[in-house]
Amino acid sequence: MQYQANDQRYQSMEYRRCGNSGLKLPAISLGLWHNFGHIDPQENAAAILRMAFNHGITHFDLANNYGPPPGSAEENFGKIFKANFIPYRDELVISSKAGWGMWPGPYGDWGSKKYLVASLDQSLKRMGLDYMDIFYHHRPDPNTPLEETLATLDGMVRQGKVLYIGISSYKPEEAARAFRILKQMGTPCLIHQPKYSMFERWVEDGLLDVLEENGVGCIAFSPLAQGILTNKYLHGIPADSRANSHRGNGAIEEVQLTEEKIGKARQLNVLAEQRGQNLAQMALAWILKDKRITSVLIGASRPEQVLDSIRCLDNYSFTEEELAKINSILK
Numbered sequence: 001m002q003y004q005a006n007d008q009r010y011q012s013m014e015y016r017r018c019g020n021s022g023l024k025l026p027a028i029s030l031g032l033w034h035n036f037g038h039i040d041p042q043e044n045a046a047a048i049l050r051m052a053f054n055h056g057i058t059h060f061d062l063a064n065n066y067g068p069p070p071g072s073a074e075e076n077f078g079k080i081f082k083a084n085f086i087p088y089r090d091e092l093v094i095s096s097k098a099g100w101g102m103w104p105g106p107y108g109d110w111g112s113k114k115y116l117v118a119s120l121d122q123s124l125k126r127m128g129l130d131y132m133d134i135f136y137h138h139r140p141d142p143n144t145p146l147e148e149t150l151a152t153l154d155g156m157v158r159q160g161k162v163l164y165i166g167i168s169s170y171k172p173e174e175a176a177r178a179f180r181i182l183k184q185m186g187t188p189c190l191i192h193q194p195k196y197s198m199f200e201r202w203v204e205d206g207l208l209d210v211l212e213e214n215g216v217g218c219i220a221f222s223p224l225a226q227g228i229l230t231n232k233y234l235h236g237i238p239a240d241s242r243a244n245s246h247r248g249n250g251a252i253e254e255v256q257l258t259e260e261k262i263g264k265a266r267q268l269n270v271l272a273e274q275r276g277q278n279l280a281q282m283a284l285a286w287i288l289k290d291k292r293i294t295s296v297l298i299g300a301s302r303p304e305q306v307l308d309s310i311r312c313l314d315n316y317s318f319t320e321e322e323l324a325k326i327n328s329i330l331k
């Protein structure tokens, strides 16, 4: 039967303006890094996407290399999109990226025009899309002139293949330089995608200020530290968890679940319960308390996690005392 989106989908989601642009993004966005590859059950993948859209998550984030194998998340998204979301195309903001190794040889990685143009064309084809809403350079390339990378992104916008451009994991000075160059080219950068969670706070040391000064939005990836900032690992490693899945491609592994991290998660969990939230909800709320954040980019291995995480929107204000307590736990 044809999927019919929930007609209440815009009732409870919050939409935040992305920097100084005209585009609003949902405060919660869904990423397809894991759980959408060829190794994953496709009915579950479709159910996660439908659950998200049914609750106002209008932004899905991909990259050329998501899977495994690389490319398979885009391919599977394309199939799910075709079967479910074609009538809703204009209600969706779909992104992809290039910048990590994707195919062999000197033209399948980093930031050359040769690589980026080919990669975007491949992504559009795999996903069955006419255009990409946001296309990112996935990581800085120390060897390609920034001007070449950015002129390529600017050209994609002029060709109509991409609506907006973004950068990911650029440090504050690199990002500021990129924003200057893009402004001169006439295609302002829409958004920066950095890793940001209670456990990874580097963006607080300058990046968020640079984004605000330049009117660029911020979408925080891995806001749950791949699941460590949830109640999932408080009492061991469940069989059905990412840490136990041996997926590779940057997925969290057992060795990263140190006693120190789990100890902090346990203490944070107590505070979350006092706030009437679970740890996942508090970890997301803690990021969304900052108005410079446009969206938190969550992952999910099942539809119920999407529902659970969205409830962070019920309370994302913190007292000074709570913030001090969180800082002292994280120290």
Ligand SMILES: NC(=O)c1ccc[n+]([C@@H]2O[C@H](COP(=O)([O-])OP(=O)(O)OC[C@H]3O[C@@H](n4cnc5c(N)ncnc54)[C@H](OP(=O)(O)O)[C@@H]3O)[C@@H](O)[C@H]2O)c1
Pocket (backbone or CB within 6 Å): 030, 031, 032, 033, 034, 061, 062, 138, 168, 169, 193, 220, 221, 222, 223, 224, 225, 226, 227, 228, 230, 231, 232, 240, 241, 242, 243, 280, 297, 298, 299, 300, 301, 302, 304, 305, 306, 308, 309
């Ligand atoms: N730009 C970049 O370089 C970059 C890098 C990495 C990621 N990203 C983007 O960021 C997105 C999110 O990354 P991520 O998947 O690492 O995000 P995350 O939200 O930190 O972690 C997602 C994982 O946390 C667990 N989880 C989620 N909600 C939960 C809940 N309510 N209760 C309990 N557990 C919950 C699930 O783990 P289980 O699977 O164990 O159930 C889920 O797979 C990616 O899909 C991608 O779009 C971008």
